[in-house]
Structure formats: C-alpha cells, structure tokens
Amino acid sequence: MKSLLCACLLWLCLPLPAHAAELRIDLGHGAKPLTTAQLLARADATTVTIPDDVAFHRVMRYRAVPLRALLPGLRAGQHLQFVAADGFAAEMPATLILNDQGAQAWLAVEDPAQPWPALSGSGKDAGPFYLVWTNPQAAHIGPEQWPYQLATIRVLGGVDARFPAIVPQAAASTEVRHGFEVFKRTCFACHTMNGEGDSKLGPDLNLPYNPTEYLRADLLRGFIRNPQSLRRWPQAKMQGFPTQQALGDADLDALLAYLRYMAKHKATH
Incomplete structure (x- = not known):
C-alpha cells in the first residue's frame, strides 16, 4: 500500500505531457480552450516555412493553423492581447491579423512527436504555441509581435x-x-x-x-x-x-x- 501511494504521488508530480497543453482563446464570450491534439487535427493545419525565425534565428518549419481561422468574427476595430507563460503580453490591433497586405499570422503548434529545439542561449522551449508570420515585412511586423510560449489570446479594449x-x-x-x-x-x-x-x-x-x-x-x-x-x-x-x-x-x-x-x-x- 505504501509503495502504491508513493507511486501515485510521484505520478501527480510529473509534468503534463505536451499533448495535454491548452491554448485559451477569449473573444469576449468566455474563454475557449483548444488542445494541441485538436489544433493539429484541424483540416486547415499545414506546414509553413519561416525563412528567418525571430526566436530561433534560422529557417524553421512548423505545423500551423491560420490564426484568423481561430478568431471568427474578429473586426478591424478590435484589439488583441497575446499572453505568454513567462508574463510577456503583446498588444496588437486586430487590423494586423486581418490585414490584406500580404503578411499572414499563423499559430504554430508543437507536435509532441516532433518537439521543437531549445531556444539558443537559454535552453528554454518556445512551445507549445507560437505566433509566427509569413511575409512579415509586408505589414511591418516587428520582433515583439512573435510571442512564443503562448497561453492566452483575448480580445480587450485598446491600450x-x-x-x-x-x-x-x-x-x-x-x-x-x-x-x-x-x-x-x-x-x-x-x-x-x-x-x-x-x-x-x-x-x-x-x-x-x-x-x-x-x-x-x-x-x-x-x-x-x-x-x-x-x-x-x-x-x-x-x-x-x-x-x-x-x-x-x-x-x-x-x-x-x-x-x-x-x-x-x-x-x-
């Protein structure tokens, strides 16, 4: 009995596996959790190539979902906040996500079977969710608009x-x-x-x-x-x-x- 109790306590202390990760999206009607498995299984999930990734400083390839598809009903006058697990909180107008200038926002999703490398110099992980951009120069997307370790996306009032x-x-x-x-x-x-x-x-x-x-x-x-x-x-x-x-x-x-x-x-x- 004592051995069984110790084993259970040890199991409870183990970190959650990557597939259990959740991203919470709140468009003003309550937070909706999306799991890694749900996002990877979406029909619009695809492989995107980022030639000069902001976090990794090299070419990276991700399984990703168009961010716009995860934000139904998003309007140009709205404002978004992207909160990371480490306390980073990026503020962006919805027009950046909705822009028709050629830049496209993607939610990169870390596949537990193919984990991303550690961030250079820190040993930390950028996953399980990371906002990446294709053709970012078309909308003047800066490095602060690539939040990784994403935990929450929500619609708020302007800054x-x-x-x-x-x-x-x-x-x-x-x-x-x-x-x-x-x-x-x-x-x-x-x-x-x-x-x-x-x-x-x-x-x-x-x-x-x-x-x-x-x-x-x-x-x-x-x-x-x-x-x-x-x-x-x-x-x-x-x-x-x-x-x-x-x-x-x-x-x-x-x-x-x-x-x-x-x-x-x-x-x-």
Whole structure:
C-alpha cells in the first residue's frame, strides 16, 4: 500500500505531457480552450516555412493553423492581447491579423512527436504555441509581435483606454506621441509604465525612476540596441533591437523622447 501511494504521488508530480497543453482563446464570450491534439487535427493545419525565425534565428518549419481561422468574427476595430507563460503580453490591433497586405499570422503548434529545439542561449522551449508570420515585412511586423510560449489570446479594449496613465497629454509633441506608439509596439509587452500594464516580465520604466534619469542618452540607446553592451548578463531576457528593421533610428529617437517626457509625468497613485 505504501509503495502504491508513493507511486501515485510521484505520478501527480510529473509534468503534463505536451499533448495535454491548452491554448485559451477569449473573444469576449468566455474563454475557449483548444488542445494541441485538436489544433493539429484541424483540416486547415499545414506546414509553413519561416525563412528567418525571430526566436530561433534560422529557417524553421512548423505545423500551423491560420490564426484568423481561430478568431471568427474578429473586426478591424478590435484589439488583441497575446499572453505568454513567462508574463510577456503583446498588444496588437486586430487590423494586423486581418490585414490584406500580404503578411499572414499563423499559430504554430508543437507536435509532441516532433518537439521543437531549445531556444539558443537559454535552453528554454518556445512551445507549445507560437505566433509566427509569413511575409512579415509586408505589414511591418516587428520582433515583439512573435510571442512564443503562448497561453492566452483575448480580445480587450485598446491600450490607451485601459491604461490612461501611460498616454501623453494632448499638448505633447508629435515626436513624443510617435514615441508612445513605438513604446506600445516594442516595450509594453515586457514592461509596465507608471504602474500600468499587464506584462509581468520586465520592470516598470517610470517608477520609481525612468531610465533617462540614471543613464546617459548614448548608453541607453546602446542598451536598447544591445542590452549586453551595458551589462554582461548571459541570463538576461531582453533581446534588444539591433537592426533598423527591428527599430529604426527615427523610432528610437522618438521612443527616447517619450521616455524623457514620461519622467516628468509620473503617476501619483
């Protein structure tokens, strides 16, 4: 009896097999779970080739389902949030998924019989669900719009309405407002601002101090391009934005302008 009890306890402690993984999709009518097996068995599941994968930095092939097919009734005015198991929370307008410019979003599904390789440098897994894009340049899809380890996709209100403390005032300059758009696209998936945001991955970028308050502009610019240029930390999660395609110089200038602006507009709550 004692041996049987120990065996049962050991079984309960084992991790769930990959086929038991679930992705939860909430389009505003309650969350609907979809399992790995269900997604792989769909008639529209196919093999897609990604020439320069953001997570693996090489050619990758996936069994994937068109994301649009998993979001019936999605409308152009809506907003989506993609939440990963590690706390990453990517915010995207529905127009990115619905675009007719040639870029297509796919939900890559890790097959337990053919697991993906570990992510280089971390040993972590990108699965079981990963948002990948074919022809991403057609819609200016950036690296922050490729969330992996996906756990939840949900329709929410827009970022500006949900988090008013991160929004520049109407009198803010055009450059600051441009920087705010860059911030939402590139930073808000990992960081909060003025204590607002859903991400659990990185620190707040304004409380108690804004990075523009303790880093020289050239060091901060270099850090955003390559975090290891400021602090050598192999375990660091921030990947940086080294290329013009990932973050152009004009966008980086505007982002720094937004951060400097927010340093003077800290939340009081």
